[in-house]
Amino acid sequence: MRGVPGEIRTFRDFWPYYLGEHSSRANRALHFVGTTCAIGSIVAAASFGLPALLWGAPLLGYGLAWTGHLFVEKNRPATFRYPLYSLAADLRLWALMLTRRLGTELSQAPRS
Helix, strand or coil, X not given: CCCCCCCCCCHHHHHHHHHHCCCCHHHHHHHHHHHHHHHHHHHHHXXXXXXXXXXXHXXXXXXXXXXXXXXXXXXXXXXXXXXXXXXXXXXXXXHHHHCCCHHHHHHHCCCC
């Protein structure tokens, strides 16, 4: 992966790196749609008692996010090296975009 600053040991260390790997608005939009669909799949599975709908969560969530990395950002998803931090960061990104507070985070992130 490009630009990994030293060793990442905490989520606090990971978050600025994650933001740098998601610098494209289009990639972030794909992540937002994918995470929304994944959450929707989980909620629908629980609401309707259809566990088969759980397959939609990783397929839609990761499918759209990885499409953004492959075709838009042209980098390797952080999921492969930091799976738990990446999931937590995806959810944080989603929440910040949903509440329109991502701009503040992006303006405070160090530039690579």
